[in-house]
Amino acid sequence: MRGVWAAVSFSLACHAAVHAQTFGTFEATGGGCPNPRVGVVYETFASGAFDLDGASAMFVPAAEGTYSVVPGPPAVPYGAANGGSPTGSLDDTIRGPFALGFSFPFGGASVDAVDVDSNGFLYLEPGSVGMTRCCDLGGTFRRFLLESPSIAALGTDLDPTTGDVWFESDTNFAAFTWDAVSAGGAPARVQIQLYSTGGFAICWIECPLPYGEVLVGYSEGAGVVDLGPVDLTADLPIFSYAPFGQPLSISSVDAPTIGTTMTMDVTGIPASATFGAMLFGTAATELDLAVIGAAGCHLLTNATLGSVPFAILGSSSTIGLPIVHSDALVGLTVEAQAAVLAPGSTPLGLVTSNRGTLSVGDATRVLVESVGLDSFNHDTSAGFWRVTNGPGNPNIVGLRFDWLASGMPILPVFDTDQREMGGRFDGGNSLLPSCSHTYRNGSEVVTGLVYPGTMTSPCDAAATTGWIGTNPGPSLGDFRTLDFLFTGFEAGETFEMDIDTDGGGNSGGAMAGLVITVTFADGSSRTGSLAVDSTYRAVAEL
Structure with a gap:
């Protein structure tokens, strides 16, 4: 390898301790990409294939802004008898804003009010969507990814003139219920529950849906990367990253020590990966790579000392890093980062890891x-x-x-x-x-x-x-x-x-x-x- 170790790889005939022993260290900082936050979780259904009738899913806040999806609670009582207010929704309309009465954390922002789409969507940035989403699933899904953050309770062609859409809230809870809305001629009832803790639930109270394509789930919008659909019937519970993958990450239990081979582990390698390399540099950087199409990724080393390619062996790989037995290396600090080419992971097809700071020593524990x-x-x-x-x-x-x-x-x-x-x-x-x-x-x-x-x-x-x-x-x-x-x-x-x-x-x-x-x-x-x-x-x- 040319770079950090080869640049100072001269050997000494013997090693004499002319300084106090120094322990090598490895410290991981920063984060890799894609961002561990799962920006979109969804399921789509072909006409007549909707299978969530009577089900409920709870999206529980988890690490790094992601969610764990588990079986959810029953619907709460709604309507005028329970203090609810009609939204006045008509066919193919958006109504709002509706003040929640609390701040709902979502996608790194705080949501205080929402808009209601009669076709089964809740928009978390009031006024940001001007036209209702209907009725082609392909077009609806593209808007689901590209437009502002939203929750799809029952994204299909609904007509609330046969019923209504109700809203009720208090200081830490809000519910929106599409009640007896027409879905392909059959009445449907579905409810979204929002909690001040950041969790939310979708309850498909009564959704026979004899025909019509359907979209359910949530999206942070703004062009979020589509990681593929889930099966909310078969996959629950879905925990944090899985099955969406996790960010590229490097780690090591070894201390970089002269005369040894340090093992570094790379995890979170996307399934589409074709090439990987470990970059080494003399200084830490913080360069946002969104400008070249790697949204959420950063270059965390100046990479001036070269790189070492590593084999792509599934979702993880191991690198052996020989460190020559030279006093000249003791105290050297190197900034390392993994980079992987993985088509589809980002628009550019590049993902990067967190940063590993290696400080070379002449003694291990x-x-x-x-x-x-x-x-x-x-x-x-x-x-x-x-x-x-x-x-x-x-x-x-x-x-x-x-x-x-x-x-x-x-x-x-x-x-x-x-x-x-x-x-x-x-x-x-x-x-x-x-x-x-x-x-x-x-x-x-x-x-x-x-x-x-x-x-x-x-x-x-x-x-x-x-x-x-x-x-x-x-x-x-x-x-x-x-x-x-x-x-x-x-x-x-x-x-x-x-x-x-x-x-x-x-x-x-x-x-x-x-x-x-x-x-x-x-x-x-x-x-x-x-x-x-x-x-x-x-x-x-x-």
Whole structure:
């Protein structure tokens, strides 16, 4: 790759620490496109195919201005007997404005009044639509996308002269009801409910509709991108983005560190995508791409350092980014963004992601975990205690588990002679079957665990433990501090084992507060303490 890494990809014969260790970071900011707000949700019906008679759909406000569509409430009572007012609608007319009595949030705006179209529409910008929508579905649908925001309760040729359109409201609720309006000769009743919270419902009270094409749903208008129809009978519930897709997004759980390969994930790739690339630059930008036909998209990096293409493998892709082992890269900040060519996603056919800010370091975290139901773990396939040396780190030469340093009012202890673990933690390097140790997956061999001669195994006088215990507890074999030494605990390796604890809870989460110190081959060290991640897990990132 030419660009950020190749531009400074010279190698050093050795790496000497001439500065304090720096942790790399990845931070995602901004947003991708298309805009996560679903600007239009609709269903169309051919003549005689309307299947929502007696149904109801509730559009519940969700993240980023979108909605979750779920089965809705029943219609509320309406008409003069319930304090309603007739709108005076005649055939093919628009009436209004009708003041709601509250602000209804929709499409990023606040709606205080609406117009009513006799043909089953509610217009959320009074005075913005001058001619009723009727009667060709194709033309009606184009106007539904292009004109001002609207809700289609029953978008078809309705004649209210056989009934009326009613309006009622209070300080946080309003309802518009097309009552006994003629729809192809049959009476139809449908209601739109608006809530001050931003939610709304459509209730198809009585809609036999023997013939006539129909449009239902909502649109933010202004040329909103058509993402295709939904099936309000079969698809409910429809949650937030799905099934409409979500914006292009990049993320990473890795920290950019010299001498490692950082993995970046790209999600939200449109189904029509044909090409994708990750852009890299030296500075963040905020360039609106609507001017070139990519409405809602922004260029968030100056892209001066080049790009890396990535494979389109469905809705997601993964990029491996090698970072050479060079001190010259430490502290470098790079602004990254994904771009994908996807016909139909925007008028230009281009979508862009959020921005990822990479700050390169020369050290990654050491992950310490206590995981499981109890510390005398019976699952020998993985240790209850796990220590993983992060990529790019120097070798770990020392590891300390210290309850004494935790400062807890009641100090737990390590019960080193516990026998409930499918072995004995104090078995050390004994070859006796009755004295088997509880290091897991050969990790004591991989990491080069040292068996110091200062601690003899209680079950085998010819063996020594792989640890040194200090700060003894009240019982024989109890220690509050354990030290481990290693000769080959390299980056990317995990040391795992089972040690029982007494004096507190036994689950992984109960180990919170334990202080861990890691010492590296270059003489540096890091200290941290376990914190609760869940009931059965506590973690520390050093």
